Amino acid sequence: MNGGKHFAKGSQKPELPDDGMLRLYSMRFCPYAHRVHLVLDAKNIPYHTIFINLTDKPEWLTEFSALGKVPALQLTTDEGAPALIESLIIAEYLDEKYPEKPLYPKDPLKKAQDKILIERFGAVVSPMYKVFLSGNEPGTLLEISKGLDIYEQELRSRGTPFFGGDKPGMLDYMIWPWCERSEMLKYLLDDKYKMDEERFAQLLKWKDLMINDAAVKSFYLNGETHAKYMRSRREGHADYDMLVNTSKRQRTC
Numbered sequence: 001m002n003g004g005k006h007f008a009k010g011s012q013k014p015e016l017p018d019d020g021m022l023r024l025y026s027m028r029f030c031p032y033a034h035r036v037h038l039v040l041d042a043k044n045i046p047y048h049t050i051f052i053n054l055t056d057k058p059e060w061l062t063e064f065s066a067l068g069k070v071p072a073l074q075l076t077t078d079e080g081a082p083a084l085i086e087s088l089i090i091a092e093y094l095d096e097k098y099p100e101k102p103l104y105p106k107d108p109l110k111k112a113q114d115k116i117l118i119e120r121f122g123a124v125v126s127p128m129y130k131v132f133l134s135g136n137e138p139g140t141l142l143e144i145s146k147g148l149d150i151y152e153q154e155l156r157s158r159g160t161p162f163f164g165g166d167k168p169g170m171l172d173y174m175i176w177p178w179c180e181r182s183e184m185l186k187y188l189l190d191d192k193y194k195m196d197e198e199r200f201a202q203l204l205k206w207k208d209l210m211i212n213d214a215a216v217k218s219f220y221l222n223g224e225t226h227a228k229y230m231r232s233r234r235e236g237h238a239d240y241d242m243l244v245n246t247s248k249r250q251r252t253c
């Protein structure tokens with residue numbers, strides 16, 4: 001999904017859909033919104049997307065998202081059409097509401113352990129975004145690698161291709177948006193960045209498998225495209241609509 005134009009300040013509030021489908025307020029390059037797209041797509045839940053310009057936010061955004069952030073998921077057929085916020089809360093809601101293809105393990109202990117690993121991924125996200133936004137500073141790449149060691153070890157000890165077993169589960173999808181974006185490092189850093197093939201052997205295999213997952217494919221952007229958006233953000237004019245009218249399909253590797 002390359003996406004439609006992002007609604008901005010002064011835009012008219014879109015009418016509620018009358019087809020009973022959920023509505024996701026998103027931004028094409030937001031990793032948190034990406035999480036929700038992945039869960040909806042993995043579960044084959046039909047939904048509409050409203051993309052939001054986060055620099056010039058539409059006045060009506062806070063009706064659905066009190067803090068003016070994306071993602072927000074509007075439950076269009078529930079009484080009062082309430083909207084949920086916070087990617088992890090939305091993901092868990094969807095997993096409980098649409099249990100046909102469960103993403104979290106059933107076992108409470110395993111589920112709690114996966115939630116801890118989702119939480120701990122913050123140790124990778126923070127240094128990664130530092131590099132994305134301001135370039136490499138001494139020690140930041142090391143911090144990313146140190147954070148990733150935990151996930152490499154975890155995949156090794158689970159002995160399965162995905163954290164979720166034979167197919168991706170919630171932990172896979174919740175950390176994927178940043179793993180997809182890590183490909184940007186090659187383009188944003190002058191010296192070519194490459195993950196250590198021995199140190200991260202399992203994670204690299206996992207990455208290749210994830211890229212071929214149907215849900216991942218449906219919202220995938222390559223590193224060059226993410227980097228192009230990130231440069232526009234660094235320069236102070238985030239180009240939310242850069243994929244609109246782009247007829248060229250994104251390469252998947």
Ligand SMILES: N[C@@H](CCC(=O)N[C@@H](CS)C(=O)NCC(=O)O)C(=O)O
Nearest residue numbers: 030031032054069070071086087088
């Ligand atoms: N903790 C939130 C974070 C969401 C978030 O920070 N979204 C960013 C876009 S990637 C946003 O909406 N920023 C707009 C703002 O902070 O004003 C979640 O997990 O959903």
